Amino acid sequence: MQTHLAPEFQGTADGLAAEAILRKCVHCGFCTATCPTYQLLGDELDGPRGRIYLIKQVLEGQTPTRKTQQHLDRCLTCRNCESTCPSGVDYGHLVDIGRKLVDERVARPAAEKALRWALKEGLPSPLFAPAMKLGQAVRGLLPASLKNKVPAAQDAGVWPTRTHARKVLMLAGCVQPAMQPNINSATARVLDAAGIEVVLAAKAACCGAVKFHLNDHDGGKAEMRRNIDAWWPLMQDGSGVEALVMNASGCGVMVKDYGHALQGDPLYAAKAQRVSELTRDLSELLPDLVPVLRARLQSAPAQQITFHPPCTLQHGQQLRGGVEKHLGDLGFKINVASCEAHLCCGSAGTYSVLQPELSYALRDRKLANLAQMQPDTIVSANIGCITHLQSGTATPVRHWVEVLDEALSQV
Numbered sequence: 001m002q003t004h005l006a007p008e009f010q011g012t013a014d015g016l017a018a019e020a021i022l023r024k025c026v027h028c029g030f031c032t033a034t035c036p037t038y039q040l041l042g043d044e045l046d047g048p049r050g051r052i053y054l055i056k057q058v059l060e061g062q063t064p065t066r067k068t069q070q071h072l073d074r075c076l077t078c079r080n081c082e083s084t085c086p087s088g089v090d091y092g093h094l095v096d097i098g099r100k101l102v103d104e105r106v107a108r109p110a111a112e113k114a115l116r117w118a119l120k121e122g123l124p125s126p127l128f129a130p131a132m133k134l135g136q137a138v139r140g141l142l143p144a145s146l147k148n149k150v151p152a153a154q155d156a157g158v159w160p161t162r163t164h165a166r167k168v169l170m171l172a173g174c175v176q177p178a179m180q181p182n183i184n185s186a187t188a189r190v191l192d193a194a195g196i197e198v199v200l201a202a203k204a205a206c207c208g209a210v211k212f213h214l215n216d217h218d219g220g221k222a223e224m225r226r227n228i229d230a231w232w233p234l235m236q237d238g239s240g241v242e243a244l245v246m247n248a249s250g251c252g253v254m255v256k257d258y259g260h261a262l263q264g265d266p267l268y269a270a271k272a273q274r275v276s277e278l279t280r281d282l283s284e285l286l287p288d289l290v291p292v293l294r295a296r297l298q299s300a301p302a303q304q305i306t307f308h309p310p311c312t313l314q315h316g317q318q319l320r321g322g323v324e325k326h327l328g329d330l331g332f333k334i335n336v337a338s339c340e341a342h343l344c345c346g347s348a349g350t351y352s353v354l355q356p357e358l359s360y361a362l363r364d365r366k367l368a369n370l371a372q373m374q375p376d377t378i379v380s381a382n383i384g385c386i387t388h389l390q391s392g393t394a395t396p397v398r399h400w401v402e403v404l405d406e407a408l409s410q411v
Contacts (some may be wrong), residue, residue: 001052006061014097016237018059019050020093021094022052022089025052031081036344036362037074039108045071048081048091055098064102072099074358076351077213078311078344083318083358092316093260095213103215119350120214124206124223129178148354156181157185160192167197167240168285169231171255173248174206176383183383185281186405187247193408194292198252199241201230213349221265224258228271235278244275247282247401250380251318252348282379282401287325293330293408300331301407306375307336307400308366308389310382311344323381323400330404334379336370342354347388363392371395379403 007109009015018061032038038047047055051072057291058064072095079092108116110242122128127238133149135142142195143152172184188198212220234241246252272377307324314349346352346362367389370378378393380386390397 004060020095021090024089026087030084034084041157041396048075064105069102069106071081076344076348079315083315087181100215116214120211120216121208122155124174132178151179154182156185160188163195164195165285167199169241170198170243184397190405194289203230207251207254243280245277245280249310249313252281253312266363283322288327290326303376305377308380310385313381339369345385347384369390
């Protein structure tokens with residue numbers, strides 16, 4: 001797609017990056033067929049091709065409007081379109097640029113601006129954990145809209161204390177320790193059972209995705225740099241750390257992108273690239289874990305488990321089939337939905353707060369497809385998907401590592 005950059009964008013990092021991405025687009029429309037918001041709304045401007053045209057117009061000097069902003073806001077950034085695109089268009093990075101440029105030129109209503117500020121400052125804040133604890137204490141009194149965002153209090157269980165020669169770093173995250181603390185401790189216990197020690201860096205917190213995807217790129221990059229500073233001493237030769245493991249696929253896709261996000265930073269570019277290269281989703285360790293853990297599992301649970309692959313795993317990280325294959329190798333009865341497994345569940349980070357109508361429509365559509373598998377338990381790989389899906393079903397929704405941990409604990 002040929003683009004004639006307006007003078008204000010010529011020679012700029014955003015302009016050059018966007019132009020290179022746009023050049024790959026042949027406006028074939030294959031992406032439209034797999035876009036969740038286009039399927040719900042039927043509007044070309046609420047699909048990837050339409051949003052690409054909107055961003056192109058801004059880059060060519062056309063003044064964006066509130067409608068432009070709303071069409072870009074309604075994008076889930078699920079990146080399903082990237083999995084579909086035959087030309088390799090890097091839509092995820094393009095929409096990040098487009099949203100940033102439009103937000104710089106279109107003022108938001110005060111209430112909307114305040115909500116977005118509260119999300120980007122509140123979720124990564126140290127105050128989030130006590131606020132969540134208070135919410136859980138009065139959960140029964142909360143209106144449904146808030147109750148959906150406050151999971152019942154969960155016991156994290158015991159963190160393993162053994163040391164091992166093999167070590168991995170793990171990001172505790174910002175919301176996961178407060179909302180579902182057992183995911184992190186279950187991860188540590190499963191890896192401990194396989195002879196791998198989990199190391200946490202005390203000063204590493206939010207991966208930066210919350211701020212970055214709410215168009216506060218500077219704030220998001222500051223959090224990336226803070227994490228790199230916390231991890232770097234533990235990544236040096238002789239530390240024994242072999243990988244940086246992510247058990248929330250939303251964080252994983254962000255940290256794997258640190259090299260791209262900080263490529264223009266002379267002080268952090270090389271370190272960021274190294275961090276991205278060392279980052280692994282927890283499921284990527286499964287091939288190595290299966291032979292060790294199989295000997296410990298006399299028999300896997302008889303329950304029927306259905307796996308919901310998060311968009312950040314299957315489209316963002318391009319990791320498909322691993323969880324269900326390797327849990328199957330361990331004896332678990334696991335499958336995926338036979339219909340629309342590629343579609344987003346509607347969680348998408350803060351999307352369920354900012355676009356609740358679309359988000360809940362996608363959640364209910366996803367749960368209807370999952371229900372056809374008649375699961376005893378639904379498992380996923382991202383805290384956002386787990387919380388969002390659980391708000392619409394009585395079927396337990398858990399992280400797959402919790403199910404594996406539970407089976408190991410019963411041996």
